Amino acid sequence: MHFAAIGRVPGDPILGLIDAYHQDSNPNKFDLGVGVYKDPNGLTPILHSVKLAEQRLVDQQQTKTYIGGHGDSRFGQLISELVLGTESPLLASKRAGATQTPGGTGALRLVADFIAHCLPGRGIWLSDPTWPIHESIFAEAGLKVSHYPYVGSDNALNVEAMLQSLEQAPEGDVVLLHACCHNPTGFDLSHDDWLNVLDVVRRRHLLPLIDFAYQGFGDGLEADAWSTRLFARELPEVLITSSCSKNFGLYRERVGALIVCTDTADKLTDVRSQLAYLARNLWSNPPDHGAAVVTTILGDAQLKAQWADEVEAMRSRIAHLRAGLVEALTPYGLAEHFAHINQQRGMFSYTGLNAEQVQVLREKHSVYMVGSGRANIAGVDGTRLDSLAKAIAQVCKH
Numbered sequence: 001m002h003f004a005a006i007g008r009v010p011g012d013p014i015l016g017l018i019d020a021y022h023q024d025s026n027p028n029k030f031d032l033g034v035g036v037y038k039d040p041n042g043l044t045p046i047l048h049s050v051k052l053a054e055q056r057l058v059d060q061q062q063t064k065t066y067i068g069g070h071g072d073s074r075f076g077q078l079i080s081e082l083v084l085g086t087e088s089p090l091l092a093s094k095r096a097g098a099t100q101t102p103g104g105t106g107a108l109r110l111v112a113d114f115i116a117h118c119l120p121g122r123g124i125w126l127s128d129p130t131w132p133i134h135e136s137i138f139a140e141a142g143l144k145v146s147h148y149p150y151v152g153s154d155n156a157l158n159v160e161a162m163l164q165s166l167e168q169a170p171e172g173d174v175v176l177l178h179a180c181c182h183n184p185t186g187f188d189l190s191h192d193d194w195l196n197v198l199d200v201v202r203r204r205h206l207l208p209l210i211d212f213a214y215q216g217f218g219d220g221l222e223a224d225a226w227s228t229r230l231f232a233r234e235l236p237e238v239l240i241t242s243s244c245s246k247n248f249g250l251y252r253e254r255v256g257a258l259i260v261c262t263d264t265a266d267k268l269t270d271v272r273s274q275l276a277y278l279a280r281n282l283w284s285n286p287p288d289h290g291a292a293v294v295t296t297i298l299g300d301a302q303l304k305a306q307w308a309d310e311v312e313a314m315r316s317r318i319a320h321l322r323a324g325l326v327e328a329l330t331p332y333g334l335a336e337h338f339a340h341i342n343q344q345r346g347m348f349s350y351t352g353l354n355a356e357q358v359q360v361l362r363e364k365h366s367v368y369m370v371g372s373g374r375a376n377i378a379g380v381d382g383t384r385l386d387s388l389a390k391a392i393a394q395v396c397k398h
Contacts, residue, residue, distance in 0.1 A: 014132075014370060021368045029366035030388060032375040035183070035347055036251060037314055040382060047249045049307035053296035061292065066285045069276035071100020071257075075291040078298040079257045083212060083225060083242050084232055094265040096232070099275045100286045102254040104213045104243025105133060110258050111209060111239055112141035113278045115174055118271075122207070124174040125166065129350075129372065131183040134176060134211075148175070150185065155340065155352040157187040163200055171205045174239075180224040181214035181346020184374040188218060188345045194227045198234060208235065213243040216311040217318065218345040221247075236263035244294050246347070247311050253290025314378075318347060321380045328389035334396060347378040357395040365391035 017033035036044045070076060076098035080091055090096035101107040115122055115138075123144035126134050129151065138145050148165035152158045166175060177197065180188055189197065201208050210228050218224045232238050244255035258275065262268040279286075297303045326342045329335050341349050353361070353373040361367040367388065369375040380388065 017368050017370070020362070024366050024368075026366040028384070028387065030368060030379070030381065030384075032367065032369040032377075032379045034379070035376050037246060037249065037318075037347065037378045040317075042381060044251065045249065047307065047310045049297050049303050049310060050249060050293055052306075053293045053300075053303060056296055057289075057292055064288070067100075067288050067291075068285065069279045070098075070272065071286045072288065072291055072295060074299065075100055075295045076257065078295055079242055079244075080259055082221070082298060083215070083228060083240060083259055084261075085225065085229055088229070088232070090232055090261055095263065095268055096259060096261045097268055097272055098242075098257040098259045099272065099279060100291055101241075101256045101258055101279075102283055102286050103245060104211070104241055104256040105137070106254065106283070106286070107241035107243070107256045107258040108134070108137050108211070109141070110275060110278060110282065111241060112138050112143060113282070114239075114258075114271075114275060116141045116143055117278065118274050119172075119174075119207075122173055123170065124176060124209070125169055125206075126176050127162075127178065127182070129184055130176070130178075131211075143174075146173075150182070151187055151350060155350055157185075157189075159189065159193045159196070163196055166197070166200045166204065166206070169204055169206055172207070174207045174209050175201060176209045176211060177227070179210050179212040179215070179228045179240075180218035181348070183213065183346070184348050184370070184372065185350040186344025186346055186348045186377075187340075187350065189227070191226065194230060198231060201231075202235065207237060207239065209239040209241070211241050213241070214246055214346050215242070216247040216308075217315050217347060220315065221308060221311060232261050235261075237261060244290065247314075248290075248294055248297070248307070250290045250293065253293070254287055255290035255294055317382075318378050321377050321382055321385075322349070324382060324385050325377070325380065325389065328385040329392065332389065332393035332396075334389075334393060337396075338392075341377070347376055349375050349377050351375050351392075353392070353395070360395045361391055365394070367391050 021031045039045050080098045124138050125146050125148050127150035128147040149158050149161035208231050215224050238261040240259040242257045245251045260271050297307045322342045326335055329338050351373045355371045358371050
């Protein structure tokens with residue numbers, strides 16, 4: 001028997017929450033686990049701008065042929081402009097270019113293989129905590145994974161410890177930074193914090209890898225790009241992974257990009273040749289449909305404006321849910337204790353609830369969130385904030 005010795009790998013804990021949630025018969029249950037945006041009706045909607053773009057593609061698209069290892073060049077141009085700015089000198093001098101990938105996760109896998117193959121011996125530094133897939137992707141690529149402190153046991157951002165740790169990172173190592181809407185904590189660096197991180201990265205000759213999965217969900221499409229554009233402007237070499245899953249609502253279409261910034265146009269050509277080779281061995285060609293939707297939207301002024309309004313509406317709703325939950329906790333004397341929820345950004349919140357409290361919330365109140373206490377604020381039903389607050393208050397009393 002060829003497969004006799006093959007064991008079973010535990011299922012993904014976050015995806016496992018989906019099954020548990022669906023099996024729960026309580027009509028008043030809360031799904032705060034999986035990281036998707038939900039509208040007031042509890043649905044993850046298809047954006048109107050996406051629908052219009054898809055209809056245009058149905059009417060006008062003439063082929064389904066291969067699009068090449070780097071994906072659609074027009075998509076690469078437009079996503080680079082969205083991330084780096086339309087007036088970016090790097091784009092004007094051809095020192096930055098995008099390789100289309102199957103989602104932001106695909107971009108992370110591509111950059112992991114790039115580091116392993118083209119920058120041998122370099123380790124990578126991740127925040128503690130970070131998105132769990134970061135851990136496995138880079139480890140599977142054979143990279144040495146280290147961690148810098150980010151949020152401590154007091155559930156507060158610890159920039160000083162972060163900087164001290166990065167000061168000890170070996171020169172040349174890669175440091176992964178979350179551009180905005182830090183996953184899983186929701187705690188973001190201030191502009192002054194970013195400048196201090198930039199200083200350490202520059203002095204220690206570290207290579208920044210900026211994971212930009214939530215553009216538009218923090219403080220706005222342009223504001224969220226501030227740190228990424230700062231690093232691209234101030235440093236000769238930067239790696240950026242971008243995702244269109246959240247801000248375009250294209251979760252299942254798998255649309256992402258790896259953007260590379262280099263010191264010369266000639267060096268960008270060298271790097272992109274390596275990326276095309278690696279991509280060929282990973283997925284050959286990236287999927288087209290979602291990227292074609294993004295290209296259609298970003299390439300049309302009217303559609304782009306409509307899309308930007310829809311992103312702003314999602315961002316605003318999440319911000320109101322944060323404020324509303326803290327307000328709902330006020331009658332229980334917990335507003336100050338959970339004030340950080342309103343200070344965080346993006347979909348996720350490190351609530352500060354421990355694993356035992358999370359388990360009680362799930363078993364007694366049908367509130368589903370990750371065991372670390374990470375909650376998807378975008379999954380909260382805004383009409384039932386009082387019920388959620390009451391459940392949280394009850395577990396906090398024990």
